[in-house]
Amino acid sequence: xxxxxxxxxxxxxxxxxxxxxxxxxxxxxxxxxxxxxxxxxxxxxxxxxxxxxxxxxxxxxxxxxxxxxxxxxxxxxxxxxxxxxxxxxxxxxxxxxxxxxxxxxxxxxxxxxxxxxxxxxxxxxxxxxxxxxxxxxxxxxxxxxxxxxxxxxxxxxxxxxxxxxxxxxxxxxxxxxxxxxxxxxxxxxxxxxxxxxxxxxxxxxxxxxxxxxxxxxxxxxxxxxxxxxxxxxxxxxxxxxxxxxxxxxxxxxxxxxxxxxxxx
Amino acid sequence: xxxxxxxxxxxxxxxxxxxxxxxxxxxxxxxxxxxxxxxxxxxxxxxxxxxxxxxxxxxxxxxxxxxxxxxxxxxxxxxxxxxxxxxxxxxxxxxxxxxxxxxxxxxxxxxxxxxxxxxxxxxxxxxxxxxxxxxxxxxxxxxxxxxxxxxxxxxxxxxxxxxxxxxxxxxxxxxxxxxxxxxxxxxxxxxxxxxxxxxxxxxxxxxxxxxxxxxxxxxxxxxxxxxxxxxxxxxxxxxxxxxxxxxxxxxxxxxxxxxxxxxxxxxxxxxxxxxxxxxxxxxxxxxxxxxxxxxxxxxxxxxxxxxxxxxxxxxxxxxxxxxxxxxxxxxxxxxxxxxxxxxxxxxxxxxxxxxxxxxxxxxxxxxxxxxxxxxxxxxxxxxxxxxxxxxxxxxxxxxxxxxxxxx
Numbered sequence: 001x002x003x004x005x006x007x008x009x010x011x012x013x014x015x016x017x018x019x020x021x022x023x024x025x026x027x028x029x030x031x032x033x034x035x036x037x038x039x040x041x042x043x044x045x046x047x048x049x050x051x052x053x054x055x056x057x058x059x060x061x062x063x064x065x066x067x068x069x070x071x072x073x074x075x076x077x078x079x080x081x082x083x084x085x086x087x088x089x090x091x092x093x094x095x096x097x098x099x100x101x102x103x104x105x106x107x108x109x110x111x112x113x114x115x116x117x118x119x120x121x122x123x124x125x126x127x128x129x130x131x132x133x134x135x136x137x138x139x140x141x142x143x144x145x146x147x148x149x150x151x152x153x154x155x156x157x158x159x160x161x162x163x164x165x166x167x168x169x170x171x172x173x174x175x176x177x178x179x180x181x182x183x184x185x186x187x188x189x190x191x192x193x194x195x196x197x198x199x200x201x202x203x204x205x206x207x208x209x210x211x212x213x214x215x216x217x218x219x220x221x222x223x224x225x226x227x228x229x230x231x232x233x234x235x236x237x238x239x240x241x242x243x244x245x246x247x248x249x250x251x252x253x254x255x256x257x258x259x260x261x262x263x264x
Numbered sequence: 265x266x267x268x269x270x271x272x273x274x275x276x277x278x279x280x281x282x283x284x285x286x287x288x289x290x291x292x293x294x295x296x297x298x299x300x301x302x303x304x305x306x307x308x309x310x311x312x313x314x315x316x317x318x319x320x321x322x323x324x325x326x327x328x329x330x331x332x333x334x335x336x337x338x339x340x341x342x343x344x345x346x347x348x349x350x351x352x353x354x355x356x357x358x359x360x361x362x363x364x365x366x367x368x369x370x371x372x373x374x375x376x377x378x379x380x381x382x383x384x385x386x387x388x389x390x391x392x393x394x395x396x397x398x399x400x401x402x403x404x405x406x407x408x409x410x411x412x413x414x415x416x417x418x419x420x421x422x423x424x425x426x427x428x429x430x431x432x433x434x435x436x437x438x439x440x441x442x443x444x445x446x447x448x449x450x451x452x453x454x455x456x457x458x459x460x461x462x463x464x465x466x467x468x469x470x471x472x473x474x475x476x477x478x479x480x481x482x483x484x485x486x487x488x489x490x491x492x493x494x495x496x497x498x499x500x501x502x503x504x505x506x507x508x509x510x511x512x513x514x515x516x517x518x519x520x521x522x523x524x525x526x527x528x529x530x531x532x533x534x535x536x537x538x539x540x541x542x543x544x545x546x547x548x549x550x551x552x553x554x555x556x557x558x559x560x561x562x563x564x565x566x567x568x569x570x571x572x573x574x575x576x577x578x579x580x581x582x583x584x585x586x587x588x589x590x591x592x593x594x595x596x597x598x599x600x601x602x603x604x605x606x607x608x609x610x611x612x613x614x615x616x617x618x619x620x621x622x623x624x625x626x627x628x629x630x631x632x633x634x635x636x637x638x639x640x641x642x643x644x645x646x647x648x649x650x651x652x653x654x655x656x657x658x659x660x661x662x663x664x665x666x667x668x669x670x671x
Contacts, residue, residue: 030370030371030372030662031662049667050669051453051666051667051668051669077667077669079551087669090669106550106551106591107551108519108546108550108551108552108553108554109546109550109593109595111593120648162368162370163367164367204530210370211367211370214366214371215366215367215370240366250643
């Protein structure tokens, strides 16, 4: 299904080029999931909750990340901007690179991001040279502020994290895609390959998936299904979606037909 | 103490010996002692009122089905799931709980181990091996011994530790616990505390020393029953213990744990009160992480009186799955009081945290140290860290050693 157009289509974040638009999230991680996402999902970027990076512990997650895969450490566990900054610095010290996904959450029930603190953390970390990818609740004003603060991408949530409920915030993500000149990466809530496909058709630059694959009966097959869905959605976006006819066929007597008659 | 309570004393878990020991002049268990911080909070009042009003016989299959069909459960739904009417729905509850658990936690199961650093106790809780009238070997580890123990534990790969003491603020004062936290911080990512309740400034101090999770078991939420079980010591003061989690959060702790010792009193009402207590505090402190434990007094085999209030395995499953469905975001811990078989089933349906390589004596983790003090209770699952780890992997689960960075 590869065409010249899709072949040249790359995702660029912070100057780094990615062929894949599938990012593996970290909420539910297991080594099997990581392996499946890389070899069957084609993921080139993998989120790593630093708080779970078992330094030297049993099943050290860092040992299983192959070369060519970019680590995206996140600040999960941070309850305010200050804590997020400290986690990001720690990640850099541990050799995780300059990428950082900001997660500031002070709600243990729904794990919804705190937009205000996220803007502050983005500003502080961008100044320190991080490539900042903030996770946020899709709000246009906040997205603008994040861009001005130096964000490299914007990562709006589709629905509450881990819920598999799909694109509940679809209309608001669409606004971000239309208005913000940064890659918009849909993060959290994507439950099915069709959700991922839809996000890509809308013009999302990438999607982040975790729970949907982690909780599938067959992790490997589901990783492959997402890979295909993301490629299809992107190809459709690039191809330009055909018009959607709402109510049956197009009207046979157009309302502006009389214009032709007058001229004729 | 009313007549009803006296009557309950005759039939409950009390032995002749203990009944003789019941001191005559017990202090008022609802009145704070000097030095105990009183906070402004309505949570206690709300929980006690809701527990008193919980008539589990009023719920039928209809209410249970309604609760099972919901995404987000109300306290009323929680009551229905804890009612006897829900027992025929156990399989459905377990299936639903499993889905909910996987949604929130994936296949992750957190592993930790408790370390008892002292067993001196000033309380007289008639069901506990550490109580001050029990003639056991008392001990307290010094800094060097604590470090030796922690080193040995850390070598097993564990990254989370739970520090426990008996409840003696004289023998194990806040500073002593703080020093233990500082040592633990060197070896572990997560340091939890299960020690006597203290004031918020003490919690703030211990948080600075490296601890960030506080667990306090209320044992039973019936204050009259509580009074008959906790005859002396600080623990006797029911409301001070009840508000410990809130003071811990005020002191800056990241998370708090709750439990009733199921079987001490009406376990349905106590399980309801435990979940509702956690629910209300999470609403009041949305950033707080919440954990529940499910200890039970095991029914006594060959007990001639068959007690309908006994918490058998089916009732334990009912409580664990009801907790999960009502509080999908909460960690649920199952301790080594339960045998390996029961724990292996519970991690498939709702439990997210289990201990491993457990010693409930004082010391005894490292090869060159023998236990200095006696155990609190007998454990039923003696598997090592590696055995528990491997068993989880065999069950298709992901053992997680650490899920937090101390900040």
